[in-house]
Amino acid sequence: MSVDSPGLSPQLEAEQAVLGACLLVPAQLDSLRTWLEPRHFLRPAHGQFFAVMLAQLDEGPLPATDDQRRDWALRAMASGMGTIPGFSASYGQSLIAACPTAAHAAAYGRMVLETAVRRSLEQHAHRLLAAAESGSVRTTVDLTASLHRVIDQLTRAWGTIDVRSTKPLPEPDAPVGLLSGRAAEAARDNERMLLASLVESPTRISEVASWLSDGDFLAPAHRAVYQALAALAHRGEPVDELTALWEVQRRGALADGTTTVEEVRTLVAPGTPGDPDYWGERVLQASLLRASATSAGIVRVLALDASVSAGTLLGDSLRALEPADRLQQRHRAALGTPASDRRGPVVLGVRRQAATRTAGASDRPARPAAEPSPPRR
Secondary structure (H helix, E strand, O other), rough: OOOOOOOOHHHHHHHHHHHHHHOOOHHHHHHHHOOOOHHOOOHHHHHHHHHHHHHHHHOOOOOHHHHHHHHHHHHHHHHHHOOOOOHHHHHHHHHHHHOOOOOHHHHHHHHHHHHHHHHHHHHHHHHHHHHHHHOHHHHHHHHHHHHHHHHHHHHHHHOOOOOOOOOOOOOOOOOHHHHHHHHHHHHHHHHHHHHHHHHHHHHHHHHHHHOOOHOOOOOOOHHHHHHHHHHHHHHHHOHHHHHHHHHHHHHOOOOOOOOOHHHHHHHHHOOOOOOOOHHHHHHHHHHHHHHHHHHHHHHHHHOOOOOOHHHHHHHHHHHHHHHHHHHHHHHHHHOOOOOOOOOOOOOOOOOOOOOOOOOOOOOOOOOOOOOOOOOOO
């Protein structure tokens, strides 16, 4: 493995620095291991060498003298040369040379972890965005739960999360793909079918309105008509073409140009009866996919902004996922399926052993239990 050029990125410089600091002062590994893991390193060889040092740490007592620390570092480099492709003694020496201050391993480790937080959130948000744009509801729900688990795990490693931010969340890089093309037209068709079926079966309006919101409609005109039908049903008034048109007018949707008399008449005209539950679920699913895609897009924008701290990034990512979470909860309620037993929000604040704890090394803790596998849905 060759020494990197002077143009090395700050992220890789931090990885080299924390490894070099651990070679110089191995005792720092005792506290780092509680929150920094090999998978947090961007360069695979760096993560593998960190694992080599952790394994060597378990083999015997910590070195106390300068000679013992030098021997310890030489043994670690020899193990790296024997197990890591391309790793050489000269690269091990370059890791030591890349460390500005040997006692600052915790600070360099936090840099590595913060980069891992951004990288992991961006990757998981990208997968969620792709699933939502593909139209797969089940995969979207599963990947949303997966992103929550990742945020939970990263928060436990980082030690704190900032949920106090009132700063507006950024907009996604580009408009959600579901708002154009065939998917958008299919969503509008489903909305038209739902409105027609509700006019044909007005006794079902209140039932559908218990889990379907007017915000789930893509077309503003469809949203206005649905609001009118729900209002009529809520007041116990008759529902037909004329009462629906009158309610739309009374609520101002004609005056502000949201819809027209002709469009309303078309939407509430008698037609072939349909199942409101079926069409309502289709409308809700499309809304769920749009909300999930938007949430994933916001998380990606946040993760790509290096000026946002890790604690703020984790908190804002949870804020960004809230609309998608609410849609999924209503979707489960509509289907009558139990909620996922995904772990609840992590306890806020600095944890005893985490990246944001800056005290010295403590007694070596037991290895944390493995994360539970996601339940079958």
